[in-house]
Amino acid sequence: MSTLRDNWRVIFLVVAILVSTFALFSPTVGSQSPIGEDNSSQPAVGEDNSMINLKYGLQLDGGTRIRAPLVGITAEEVEFNNESQRVVEQQVAAQLDGADAADVIARFGAQSNTVEVTIENVSDDELRTALDAAGYAHGNVRDGVTETTRTETVRVLQSKINEAGLSGGTVQQVTTATGEHFILVEVPNRDRQDVLDLVGERGTVQIDIYYPTTQNGSRVYETREAVLTQSDFTSIGTAQEPQTGGDGGFVPVSVREESAPAFQQAVVETGVAQPGGSRCTYMEDGGKNSTDPCLLLVVNGEVVNAFGMQPSLADGMRSGEWAKAPGFRLSTRNISEAQEIAINLRAGALPAKLDLSGSDGGTSSYISPSQGERFKIDSLLTGIIAVLAVAGVVFLRYGKPQVALPMIVTGLSEVYILLGFAAAIGYPLDLSVIAGFIAVIGTGVDDLIIIADEVMAEGSVKSRKVFQSRFRRAFWVIGAAAATTIIAMSPLAVLSLGDLQGFAIFTILGVIVGVLVTRPAYGDILRLLLTEDR
Template sequence: MDLKIFKNWRILLMVFCLILAIIAINPIGHTGVVIKSIDQDSPFYGKVLPGEKINWANEKTISKISDFDEFQNFTGVFRFMHNDKLDLVNIETPGLGIRFVEKTGSNIQLGMDLVGGTRVLLEPTENVTDEIIQQTKIALETRINTYGLAEVIIQPIKDINGKQYIQIEMAGGSRQEIEDLLSKQGKFEGRIPMVVAFESGSGVLKIGGNEYSVIYHNTTIELNNQYLSYNETFKLNNIDFKLENFTSKGAVFISTVFRGDDITSVCMQNNPGICTSTLTQQSTGWQFMFQIFLTEKSAEKFAAITQNMKSLVDPNSGESYLESRIYLYLDNNEITNLGIAADLAGKALTQPVITGGSKLKEDALNEKLKLQSILKSGALPVGVKIIRADDISPSLGKEFADSTIKTSIIALLAVAIVIFLRYKKFKILIPMMIWSVAELILTLGVASSIHWTLDMASIAGLIAAIGTGTNDQIMIIDEIMLGQKEKIYTLKQKVKKSFGIIFSAAATIIAAMLPLFFVGIGVMKGFAITTTIGILIGVFITRTAFATVMEYVLEKELNKPDKPIENKTVVPK
């Protein structure tokens, strides 16, 4: 066999892309289970995050959820590996307080149609703008991150009349979990750390115009005639503090300068003369700013805490900031933190402005909406109600998946039989089957790379794309084999002619898919995206490689000289 064909750049490109796709899919898979959610009273709370994988615990390999059953009544030091990192946690009372989902065997993410779960459609209780819908989405995502939930997809959608909805999908979840998500509103706190350095075993904590002596004792700290241990809380100047940590060199105190009820309002939409909320383009990217309104009491706390802080210059921006940042928490979970401009030190501002930015407009907008949601204690900007809920059991999802695999295999065999009956040549049939499998792998590789979730609609799109590919392959073969009857075109011209038809057909299909990207529910969007990915892969990678192989396979046969007619003389008897 001539190996020159494997040096063709089209073949090499396809092989290279196949290798990347297989790496992205990771078909060998992972062992372990994935954390779905964590109870706030769990000993693992703060140690692990939703979405992390646990594959080892107390000298035992974890490969399925039932492997954790023997640890439900465990107490003592618990050793475990999460995301390939060893960690320890002390379990004082029985109960892990963690819910898991089993890790799929590869990087392919399966939708709730295939693994079970709940899909709900939320309708706003009043007319809303695109901005309000986006704010609601960000608020829900903040709650998901705060309350320890994984495998949740939230997306705004529109119907054909332009009416807006929000769709929530929770793989392996229930309607009750989604209702709980909608009803929760977090406890918000803004905290600023204060560092006291010790000299000869003592230091000074400055709050406003007051100074308090801090004395180090081996296991405690003496402050204002109080002896404090690690994580102990206390009050000074009517401000809540916690002793975060201390050594012989210094101590770190955490002050709570405001809570949710201290923020009377957050400006969501720009209203000149009333409040500011903007997103503007600058030379370095996009910058946002919005105003918040604080009570006089919380503004005075902020002024007292920051009055004696030193300022530092940010080497990147050249701006001056205080030595400590302000950390924003929801239900004791740190969500984000902000720098404090140096000129705000000691000022009791009741209408401060929050600023930030990013190079990309979308990132800046999402960060702005996230901060606004946090400062409103995670409250939704508009009321929503559930107008539809679909529950799919895991067993039904598995049945769907098994049926899909069986149907696909039967369809592939049926296509193979029809192709063989048409051409009666294995050298045509085998490359066609190989290319169909290659297109499947490439499409799944792209889906894994972009973390696209495969549901039933996406699989239908995948089958449609592969079917289109088979049709194009037949067209290429027919155009090449036409040379047996018509000699007016060269082999290259025949292939070029077939690709003109293929590109036109691909453009038509993609154009038909475009409306589904913007109109309709997420299921139809999944069908459109998968179909489009499959067709683009076929047109730009696999079709050209297939044509090259077919040119090589059929060239010798097409170039055979016609068999001469023998001149025979009939001799009469």
């Protein structure tokens, strides 16, 4: 019992290694997928059909990375004159050419109210002029959008990636040292164009009504816009192909109870729900000579489909029964359009578009899977070289296997524990994390050398009491150095600075594991090997 008590630090190290082994190789860990992702058709990132549960990031697995700012300008300290946000958005949009209410975001803020315009080619002066014309006093007008808009954009993009089944895709906000804000999107195992198609559009979906009316005795057509928007839909179904075959597709949807009566009234007033239903020819004649009113399915500002209404549905609309169980199908011309609509409806519309022009520091890159494999091999070789170099220096320094071998084994066990931690939480390994591992090897062996030098500073040590005294002095030095490293790396770990974050996180974890697990265990191993009264 006393032996176990005296050597509990070594036992703790062994337990940590066993736990890491479980995390690295247990199928119960590797088979788990992030909530909300569909991995039925693609293996999870880093699985690679291998026996190890490590996940690899973009640099080691291949894929697409997009870093781009958001399109928009913001006016601060805007006085809303006791008007609602929606009214402010409509009034400001009316003063801007080519803008509608969806392109303007009015927000009540704790510090000040803001108005954001999220379309391209609107200057600061144009926004000032629009606010003045609409009667809203304001303060500073600047480039960029608010923090709330950036956060919402990250959420929507992550939802779109998850809904599209792009396993392992991540979205985060990064800030440069000069204060510029970017959205960083990384999707492994997907080429650049596929990712651009998914994230490049705002993903707006709405229903308009195109209907005939009479003006000055002539028959003309008008459009009643946004009779249903994304916020009006609920219970979004899965994109499906028609059972009768063909190239079409549809998405079953339900309409919220509070929105259904207004939509029902609109289709009756405009004649879409006329007796006997309506037949729409909008897509056939370009919307110029349609004989019946149409429901237009508008995605990202473009009409992707138009349809009339079946007699049974029209009867339900006119009688008011439909609003009691509001649901129908959004029909599309093909299944891919139906899938895009389903993704957009579930994820929501982006509050602002990504600026993919590259003019404001935005970049996109693609790493092929073969190049990622080369990076894996190069990283492994670099790690082996680092271990061999450390081992050679240690043997040259001490020349005693009982000192050098435990030092090398203990240092490598530290990296092994970190790998197990990465596997357990599903953190993807990339080049920055590998650099952190190499830094951990170097700093870890440095600390172990401090221990060995302090213990053996005055020749061989026979007494356990003397050993413990010298070890404590060495450990105080190591603890102070560890605290300095953690403090220095903490800003990099907390701030969203891209690759530097992974390097900082695993360097800090390596220092913590070293101080709590591996350094104390190495001290116990040296005591067992060097002292007589063990």
